[in-house]
Amino acid sequence: MTANISRRTLLAATGTAALAGSAGLTTSSYAGTHGASGPAADPGALLRGGWHPSRAERALVGRWARDTWRSLVAMTDERTGLPADNIGESVTNPVRSGYTSPTNIGGYLWSTVVARRLGIISPQESLRRITQTLTTMTKVDHHDPSGMYFNWYDEATGEVLRVDPDGTKAITPFVSSVDNGWFAAALMVVRNAEPRARRLADSLLSKMNFAYYYNPDARPGLGAGLMRGGFFETPPPDEETDKGNHVGTGPDVYYRKFHYDTCNTEARIAPYIGIARGQVPPEQYFATYRTFPDSCDWSWVEQRPVGVHRTYLGIDVFEGTYSYRGMRLVPSWGGDMFESLMPDLFVPESSWAPRSWGINHPLTVRAHIEHGLDDAKYGYWGFSPASNPRGGYSVYGVDAIGMDPGGYPSDLEATNYDKGFDGCREGTNPNPTYGDGVVTPHAAFLAMQYAPGQAIENLARIESTLHAYGGGGFFDSVAVKSGLIARRYLSLDQAMVMGAIGNVFGGDVIRRNFSVGDVARRVRPLIAMEQFSSGLE
Template identity: 55%
Template structure:
């Protein structure tokens, strides 16, 4: 059985480690290479080279900002006319991963990152908090007030989670590129995540506007200075991607450590107040740092786990690409992460019977963008579904909501390749097999690696590359091929000192052995 405290050890043996041989930088529009043959390490090296090609193709050469997405042929004319802090962060950490895997030289990586940092230093930000707005023009760096796709109005917003991913990438740069550490640190020092933290709720807000937007907002300021206009919602679910902002705020001393225990593992199952959620949780109450926590879990087809909000892969597994949760939380994350992967595999291969698995928000093969997931792995009642028809399961909520008959079948399943890369640490053989099958059976692979999503029923493919999704793939590949290069900055310093002890003290309500059945 795999060690719970070192879940990547099997993959490290599998990949033989030390895989940092120099590879010539690929041309931006080169065709995809033939399907990889031989060792898993060779497949990962090829996936990294091609994925990096798509990341590089999204970048404006003048500003060093990555566009949100680009067409499948990597034509610069088909870059999106907008970008976000997350997209820029994805390019920064991908550049470090490309350097460490030999895809670019140290000098090339330094020049690329320096250009991006220089632009970041000039972008308009909310000066009191140092936070970045959610949308900029990647060609000019201008803050967007008009959406380039349709001309609609943009009300400039400052997102807690998007700024979290940019700050995380700047932390990687600060540690991994000493020549640029000072520049990255200057940008980090002005970012105050305390602006998002609501002490009355012990939770962070989704973000804020500087000017009152249409719809719901709440005027106030958790720090000092003029009022801003907060979202009416908090990020209340624990196992979701906004926890990166929480960790960074705690590590910086801007958010108190009690916040770690202020979000919901699941809601309290007593009574009917939370009967709109997916299912009645099992678990027990515990107290940490004076905060009572219901250590709740959901049951799914013989497994027991702490759910995410919608049931998608990136909610649960994007954060541990960087933060070693599974090492710091031996009685929590080390059990939950591999179980979550096992549940996604169970759904795709057995419950839905698609023959493939891995469900996460992505570009929709039918057009647009959509959340995909496994409904039963999310707290939200409707959840994110794995098929276009939005087939869901309602197990009921005790006497508050009767269970509904299970669906007779599922429709057009949509599989997202980046989900397999997120699973690589926890189920390496399954992840590599799933990727190989997707490439073999569909037109799912192009000059920039795997396209964004595949309708595995009709064979329709979304032939675009998204900076976020390719960035997750690049991070997983960099870690696999270069000794967890993107985790190293967080294994020491403030994150290790202030966040790791919180994870060590917690115990989820999970069977010993996690995903083992």
Template identity: 55%
Template sequence: MSAVATAGLVVAGLSLAGPATAGGGRPGTEDLNRWATDTWRSLDAMTDEQTGLPADNVTGDLETPGDYTSPTNIGGYLWSTVTARDLGIITDDEARSRLSTTLDTLAGLERNDASGMFYNWYSPTTGEKLTTWPDSGDTVHPFLSTVDNGWLAAALRIVREAEPELATEADALYDSMDFGAFFDPAGAAGLPAGTNRGGFWDAAPPDCSVEAPMYNGSGETAYYTCHHYDTTVSESRIATYLGIANGQIPATALSGTHRTMPPGCDWAWQEQLPHGDYRTYDGVEVWEGVYDYDGMSFVPSWGGSMFESLMPDLLVPETKWGPKSWKLNHPITVAVQKQHGLDETGYGYWGFSPASDPFGGYAEYGVDIAGMRSDGYTSDAEKTDVDVDRPGCTTGTNPSPEFGDGVVTPHAAFLALPYDRKGALKNLHGIEDELDAYGPGGFYDAVAVKSGTIAERYLSLDQSMIMAAIGNELTKDTLKDYFVDREMEQRLRPAMKQQVFGSSWGSGNGHHG
């Protein structure tokens, strides 16, 4: 019987297993420990005992895991295992055994030899690279994703520090991954420095691709995505950080992404017309643009979702290393999400991010006005689009809409813990107690607040974000301590420290647009 199976089991009044009371006696600590224990139960249910690979998802009853996995899922499972150990949910020996099993499997997975990168889809039970989707039989064109490899590499950094007995195996995998393979020195159109592409195929796909010699100088040919990761507030920045820390890409990559799209009517397709200033970093001129919401100014993400903004902050000490950028932007991002859910829409709950759709499948949720994408991620099931004026350019077609059945996802609220602990806990208690969106593996993935429709399943990615957020909250950012070493700090921190976003709290009494 595993430690998870015995959690909460009591014999003769003695608990056989269960979480340590990490975090001291602060209000909410007991609930955070309970939520972490239940969340870990879902990750345990997803994971194949023989391979140590987690499925992408599992049904709400924890009985039926999915039949594919990705580097992000594997990375999230690795740091969740470390967190479960640090919170006392599993023993040191169990954690070490689990981590060792996963590392052994990773060492044998098929990879792209010229970059050391992992493909995007594998079978969690066999470790085989997928070339057809298990459910439909449709063809999979094996792809190597920049951001997914970033999350796996990030987790390997954590394992090597958190479990020294496995450092050699973790380092061997990590050191073989070359993020220079993703970095286009020419960058995206209209940007002043190089940036990453979304990834590549090692054989020509049927859709759009750019054939080019691999950027790392390996001499191999790659078929790159036609798009770059060209926005700053994106989960993809984890790969940029790692490339800089490893010396594989230049620190100027932080200037090769848009804070907002440039001002002016040529860019009036974006959600708002930004305001801001040009600043120069290491000879590179950057448009430091911001959007507005309720008197607050902030650097938006592409879709207006919480995980784009805050997922990298789980592992990277962004507010410490970016005192004039992320330290300002992160709490304002949380405030925008909260204001939208509670005040503008009247949902009564908040936390908008891509998640399982309560009405079937998967959907991208966010605060539309807080994302650059003009037909952006919406916060309700009706996909209510906000379209405001771009003064001097266009007139908004729907500046003050009536919102419908808002869809919130608990992982987004957990990401807000460092910036509004009290508000996040209150929100989560409501989702658990009033909306009843809680099951044997912790919070269900999403819930539509008006109809009460619940997505009764668990996603590996979202559960691993919850584990990391709780772990950081209760252990004072231990995951960040594992992730960072002196070399990373020396290469990355100065580049982040000089960034100055235009984010500000402002008057707080206006409205968006």
């Protein structure tokens, strides 16, 4: 496959794939319109009108979904209904990690909804599994004033971990904004997709107050603030924190000093939910950076952005973009698919925001394809944080479309791209030579909404040629030259696979059940007003 094919066929808006249904894989149709002009004009039009999978492709993706679900079942404790963070290669005799998180639990819940929608499990089994998990969550220890959950639990008992998941040191339980965002997102899906579990889901969701994370003073003088990374209920002995309470009532908590200050990150799911529920002001959305400013004071990032200033809700926004292979796009921190596209599993960002995400998401997918096939010449594509084939966990991405100066590399050698900051500093490695590329299958699944045929072909070759596949579906990552495979399954990554298949082949089952009610009323007009500077150069 060449870049020319990518250029002709890739740029599709959210949900423009009209998928024929068969054996539980049903038609998906999310019509989107684009009103941008100039360099950002409708890059999705080339595929609008529908990609129709063949019977063989539907059968192939159906098998992937069934095997992926098998890994999630293997991860899940039979008594608590909580999934482990990860298991090894075996799904028949799984060795569970001994810990889980609110994100993992949420991923299992929305995967159960998908499994039912695709006919993998019965409605009765779906209800039983969802009820079991939610019932456990009504009993686990959590930060009661905010209704939020701690970062780590023992999946077999539901007890809060007070030793880190590696078992190496004592920890103070942390209450993460993004992890609770994904759990709340799952509850919002469940309450609509499974009405028989609505009361139980609502009993958890109604207590969750995202105002605890919103710091109105994080960007003084701007007119809006930022979301905190999270807080501790009690002060940690080894970390400086900000004592306080952004809600103004109840006991103080101990905030981590970190804020999410960039827009193109998976963490935007938490303010989306907070805005939809009236807990976070809509101006927060525009307080995050699209890129950091184009002045030499910010020259430590990967490249100098180009863009214009626009005002939304009284907030001045620099609509900066990065350049890569003839594209201009809003970067994420690491240039990975997870940061850019995981929120899009829930919010139909491209169709709701055609002048911003509707341009940026397809370009992100195109950048991954061209990086893997034409720039680094790996022969495969799709890069996101995942298990390292050599052991442990690492971050992967297309470094050129990320802001991180250290880079999210796309290979085992951690090759760093640095273009330099025009007029301020020279680049250290503007033309890198790449080594043993590491592709992560869940990243290609996230891209399926935008490049369905190419994603399926890429994944089919990862299975058949690289053999990065087992009884629970795709292994977490594979190094394309050495053939090293991370032979384990991560519940979050498998849940992203299920969510992507559920949207593309299951009638937008995740988006359709999330993006209703207050989400549609408050989030849709908010993101619709923005125009990125993204487009083709």
